[in-house]
Amino acid sequence: MKLAARAGRITPSPTLAMAATAKAMAASGIDVADFSSGEPDFDTPEPVKAAAEAAIRAGFTKYTPSSGIDELRHAIIDKLQREQGLHYEKSQVLVSCGAKHSLYNLAEALLEAGDELIIPVPYWVSYADQTLLNDATPVFLQTREEDGYAIDAQEITRLVTPRTKAIIVNSPCNPTGATYNRATLEQLAELAVSRDLLLISDEIYEKVLYNGATHTSIASLGPEVAARTVVINGVSKAYAMTGWRIGYAAGPKDLLTAMANIQSQSTSNPCSISQKAAVVALREGDAFTKKMVSEFDRRRRVIVDRLNAMSGIRCPMPSGAFYAFPNVSGLLGRKSPTGTISTPTDLANYLLKEFQVAVVPGEPFGSNQHIRLSYATSLETIVRGMDRLDAAFKQLT
Ligand code: PMP
Numbered sequence: 001m002k003l004a005a006r007a008g009r010i011t012p013s014p015t016l017a018m019a020a021t022a023k024a025m026a027a028s029g030i031d032v033a034d035f036s037s038g039e040p041d042f043d044t045p046e047p048v049k050a051a052a053e054a055a056i057r058a059g060f061t062k063y064t065p066s067s068g069i070d071e072l073r074h075a076i077i078d079k080l081q082r083e084q085g086l087h088y089e090k091s092q093v094l095v096s097c098g099a100k101h102s103l104y105n106l107a108e109a110l111l112e113a114g115d116e117l118i119i120p121v122p123y124w125v126s127y128a129d130q131t132l133l134n135d136a137t138p139v140f141l142q143t144r145e146e147d148g149y150a151i152d153a154q155e156i157t158r159l160v161t162p163r164t165k166a167i168i169v170n171s172p173c174n175p176t177g178a179t180y181n182r183a184t185l186e187q188l189a190e191l192a193v194s195r196d197l198l199l200i201s202d203e204i205y206e207k208v209l210y211n212g213a214t215h216t217s218i219a220s221l222g223p224e225v226a227a228r229t230v231v232i233n234g235v236s237k238a239y240a241m242t243g244w245r246i247g248y249a250a251g252p253k254d255l256l257t258a259m260a261n262i263q264s265q266s267t268s269n270p271c272s273i274s275q276k277a278a279v280v281a282l283r284e285g286d287a288f289t290k291k292m293v294s295e296f297d298r299r300r301r302v303i304v305d306r307l308n309a310m311s312g313i314r315c316p317m318p319s320g321a322f323y324a325f326p327n328v329s330g331l332l333g334r335k336s337p338t339g340t341i342s343t344p345t346d347l348a349n350y351l352l353k354e355f356q357v358a359v360v361p362g363e364p365f366g367s368n369q370h371i372r373l374s375y376a377t378s379l380e381t382i383v384r385g386m387d388r389l390d391a392a393f394k395q396l397t
């Protein structure tokens, strides 16, 4: 069958693919130390589950308005007002089936052939593929580990062309855990305003910050900036709700209307029951998030210390999200009993096959020197996994 060219431009999500492989191995009885999945190992908070149960019992199991129920859209509006001082009308807020779906609606509404989207590297896997699916071109901005993956506004300015539509701002960042300081956000905002570009601010890890840091949405830097920013967020990470599939976008009315129209002709509403649950998460979930993040903090220190103690590995301390992103270039070129490890993908395959440790290689994030390990997993798994990594790296000659 002759398929559409766009289908041939992308690969399956490599993070989801590695997570599925690790889960299948575990289901077949193999003892896997799984660092692949970007999802909290915590259970969804009880009051959130209770709201979903109540929704089922009350028969709240039918179609809802395609853009989401009023109660949830208002909970989102209140949250953005309360936390960031941002003001949105209901027509500027769209609830979708996860933040990934919010981003997809956005890409469909915004991009066409020849358009360019600037993506800082390393980047979350789906930004580039969703751009390609919509016939547009990802333009990559290299950032450097030694600068804490900071964005240089002058470098980004050099990448702007008449075809540039938007810039991705993902702070805290998956996979690096880096966060952008206020000066960087201000420079990006200035650029967006002066060149009339859209800022796509993916804030899904906004609550996973350490050392008392708090999140600033770039949209909060002023009305001119808010008018050019679409905030993307969801309940997956902050409230351990990855499977419920609720994300949202808030931004300029014309863009959000186009996204809502696309959603109404494609998926219709996100799950009615999950929407009821998400209202409770957004209104009452922050005490849960705080406890979860303090546990992530403990794990972050353990995993990063263990990684840095291994020869050939260098791992900065992430300031947000729940990923360690060690540089493994010191191991590349070494030999394992089964062959030469030339790339992070070779290393990830070696770790999975020979030591049953699941990590995601750096290539799909735009790096050929790193691997990504999620520490949203138990301390016990972290200790067991680090022991195996230690043994695996010592076998390389
Ligand atoms: N953005 C980033 C940076 C992510 O890591 C994820 C992970 N799933 C998403 C968006 C999408 O999250 P979800 O679709 O579960 O809301």
Ligand code: GLU
Residues within 6 Å of the ligand: 013, 015, 016, 036, 037, 038, 039, 100, 125, 126, 174
């Ligand atoms: N975002 C998570 C991750 O990076 C979940 C998988 C995905 O949606 O890509 O692992």
